[in-house]
Amino acid sequence: MVPTISPLIGADEFLNHQTANTFASVGEVDHGWTEKVWFMLARKDGQLQASFGLGKYTNRNVIDGFAGVQCGTQQRTIRASRVLNPRIDETAVGPLKYEVIEPYKKLRISVAENSAQPIKYDLVWTSTMPAFFEGRDLAIHSGRKTSDVVRYHQSGTVSGWIEIDGVRHEVNPDEWFGFRDHSWGVREHVGADPTDLPPSKSGKIDNDYQFNWFVSQLTRPDGSKYELAYYFREFKEPRGLEWFTGFINEENGKQTQILQLYPEITYRESDHAVMGGKIYCLLRGEGRSTTERVFEIEAIDSDMGFRLNPAMYGPWKGQIHGAYMGEEFLDGECVDDVNDPEKLAGNRRWEIRDRPLRIREGDNHGFADVESIVIGNWPSVTFV
Helix, strand or coil: CCCCCCCCCHHHHCCCCCCCCCCCCCCCCCCCEEEEEEEEEEECCCCCEEEEEEEEEHHHCEEEEEEEEEECCEEEEEEEEEECCCCCCCCEECCEEEEEEECCCEEEEEECCCCCCCEEEEEEEEECCCCEECCCEEEEECCEEEEEEEEEEEEEEEEEEEEECCEEEEECHHHEEEEEEEEEEECCCCCCCCCCCCCCCCCCCCCCEEEEEEEEEEECCCCCEEEEEEEEEEECCCCCEEEEEEEEEECCCCEEEEEEEEEEEEECCCCCCEEEEEEEEEEECCCCCEEEEEEEEEECCCCCCEECCCCCCCCECCECCCCCCCCEEEEEEEECCCCCHHHHHHCHHHHCEEEEEEEEECCEEEEEEEEEEEECCCCCEEEC
């Protein structure tokens, strides 16, 4: 082996190289470099929800992932981690596996029999829209690039089966909807923060803070499809709006940028779950004019919303994405009442969930997912 060249892996057989090295290395040296996939899947009647994610941290020599299901207020979550080398090519960790059947068309996610939780599934996700990029998420704090992420998301449906406590649930694509994303770059909240640096506000949840990450798919009466997708992070002044990206995406691949977005959202006070509201979008019109479009949203089921903190989005039981947990690691738990207000009182990140929604614009109807945090008083926020 040549000391300055990383080992060959399967991806190196193809003509896709973009650095003077193999695919066993990345162009960044930052330990926050991450490549991640995520899936949110839900029944249209709100009776069952599934979630899956896998993250590869090349500069940490770690791959980890999570999977889970939610039924009513009960959520079961599995977490797995392993050392990346030498199985760099394998998009699998413990009982979790991710497979590309046909790029941007069909993907398979599965959970095998395991000792962490009595759940398993075998699901094929099928796209119903093209994949769409969001804006590049770039943030600099204290002179360091703390975030530089490229992400695309995609709408789809799912088929297969889910088994919980030995009871099998058939997954019919006509009865389900879902979204998936794929991102790569330097991320925050990967592994433990260094202890020998001055304190930073990067990634800190302040007393006046809100964010939404929102994806959707709507269908017009003629059967054509489109999306509303946006993401913002906002603090009160002087920090103000830290990040915003938003588009109306058409099934022919066209993306129309949203100039300004104003979501008037109602949250349940006890656990900050999105209950409903309106999203006002301002787009460029002809010449100097602008066009306003208004979308209405409502929660499909008041109980549902897969919590992402047990999936290692933020510290959980001494774990966080990208942390070394040993050669092989597997655990999980069952939370019987994810909507218990005491859980939010103990950890602000507990309110981050994948919340299944209905969405409407005039005669156009569809489904959506929102991840959110809201802290403090905001003119656009109502608590009930």
